[in-house]
Amino acid sequence: xxEDLTILAATKNYRSSMTYCLGIKVKEGLLALxxxxxxxxxxxxxxxxxxxxxxxxxxxxxxxxxxxxxxxKAITYFSEIMGKTEFNKLYKAVNAFGEQVKRVAxxxxxxxxxxxFHFDLNTIIGGQLKDDDEHKLFLLYPEGNWVELGxxxxxxxxxxxxxxxxxxxxxxxxxxSLKLALKAGFLSFDSTRVSSNNVDFxxxxxxxxxxxxHMVEQRYEQKDLQAVSTQWAEELKAALEHIPxxxxxxxxxxxxxxxxxx
Numbered sequence: 001x002x003e004d005l006t007i008l009a010a011t012k013n014y015r016s017s018m019t020y021c022l023g024i025k026v027k028e029g030l031l032a033l034x035x036x037x038x039x040x041x042x043x044x045x046x047x048x049x050x051x052x053x054x055x056x057x058x059x060x061x062x063x064x065x066x067x068x069x070x071x072x073k074a075i076t077y078f079s080e081i082m083g084k085t086e087f088n089k090l091y092k093a094v095n096a097f098g099e100q101v102k103r104v105a106x107x108x109x110x111x112x113x114x115x116x117f118h119f120d121l122n123t124i125i126g127g128q129l130k131d132d133d134e135h136k137l138f139l140l141y142p143e144g145n146w147v148e149l150g151x152x153x154x155x156x157x158x159x160x161x162x163x164x165x166x167x168x169x170x171x172x173x174x175x176x177s178l179k180l181a182l183k184a185g186f187l188s189f190d191s192t193r194v195s196s197n198n199v200d201f202x203x204x205x206x207x208x209x210x211x212x213x214h215m216v217e218q219r220y221e222q223k224d225l226q227a228v229s230t231q232w233a234e235e236l237k238a239a240l241e242h243i244p245x246x247x248x249x250x251x252x253x254x255x256x257x258x259x260x261x262x
Contacts, residue, residue, distance in 0.1 A: 019065035019159030020192050020199040021049060023124040024181045025137040025149055027174055030126045031181045032061045032206040033189060035159075035199040038068050050204045051075055052215055053082060059213045060093060060127030061206045065159040066120045066142070070108060074100045074121065088131040090138070091148070097125060098144035105142065122158040128213060135210050150174075157188075163195040164188030178207060186220075190229050201225075 018038065024031040036046040049071075051062045062078075064071040077100040087093040101121055109119040123140040137149040139156045149156055154174050157164060171184045182205065192199050201222040208215045 018198040019049065020164065020189050021063040021065055021124055021158045022155060022164070022168075022185050022188060023063065023126050023137050023139075023149070023157075024155040024168075024172060024185060025126065025135065025174070026154060026172070026176045026178060026181055027210070028178045029210045029212075030061075030135050030137060030206075030208040031178060031185055032063055032124070032126060032204075033182070033185045034063050034204050035189065035193075036202050036204065037198065037200045044200075046200075046202070048204060050206055050217070052206060052217065053079075054127075054213065054215055057130030057213055058087070058127075059208060059215045060090060060125060060129070061208075061215060062097065063124045063158070065122045067112065067117055070104050070112070070119060070121050073104045073108070077103060088129055090125070090127055090129050090132055090136040093127075093129065094125050094138045094140060094146055097123065098140055098146060101140065101142065102144040124156060124158055127208065127215070128211070130213075135208060155185075160192050160196055160199055163192040167191065178209070182207070186225060186228065187232055190225075190232065 019035065021034040022032070032050055034049040036048060037044060038047050039045040047068065049063055049065075053060050053062075062075065064074075074097065078097050081096055081100070085096065087096065101123070104121070105119055112119055119142060121142050124138070125140060126135070126137040128135040137156070138146045139149065139158070140146040151174060154172055154176070155168050165188070167184055168188050172181055176184075185205075186203075189199070189203060193201075201220070203220050205218045205220065206215050207218075
């Protein structure tokens with residue numbers, strides 16, 4: 001209870017940007033990647049943001065951004081329903097989770113907003129259930145409605161999305177391998193991490209291969225990926241140096257002529 005109150009106090013001005021959760025769908029399967037930071041400043045706190053549910057003919061992950069207390073409550077409600085209901089398609093499970101998000105909003109939103117908190121629970125749900133023809137990826141909004149990701153939109157980010165999109169837009173499409181998706185996904189997270197102090201290691205990764213109904217998890221600490229991060233920074237600098245200069249000559253000639261007086 002004391003820890004919960006400490007977390008709530010530390011997140012008085014919490015926004016969902018204090019999160020980086022990425023879901024990618026390629027033909028080969030699904031990738032989920034999430035940071036673990038839920039508070040920042042002098043008293044940092046980390047918690048897992050990926051929940052995995054799987055059994056025979058049933059495999060899904062859930063990632064959320066937003067106030068931790070609303071996330072935990074929605075997950076608890078959904079877990080109770082999972083024990084009573086058999087879902088055969090992923091969209092039905094997404095609908096059920098959306099109903100629990102709306103339930104939490106009806107119970108807590110007014111009091112949270114009165115206290116200065118924000119009900120901004122966004123969710124990424126991916127997986128495959130026994131009657132799905134393929135693996136699926138959904139983005140669920142705080143209002144309980146959702147969109148399915150597919151062709152032309154192979155990924156979605158919730159939380160701090162501004163810094164990490166460029167590399168994904170340039171490199172990832174539905175034909176990408178899961179290995180490339182994870183590589184680009186990590187570099188997208190790393191770009192966000194170096195540009196913002198609101199997301200950080202460790203990161204949790206979930207991988208799903210189409211039609212297997214089995215998901216695996218892996219946690220990475222900063223020391224595990226420091227060499228990759230350093231290599232990426234060095235290769236970016238080298239690539240910049242290799243970009244030709246001739247296209248800039250007209251601008252710099254004008255500078256020398258009009259400003260420097262040569």
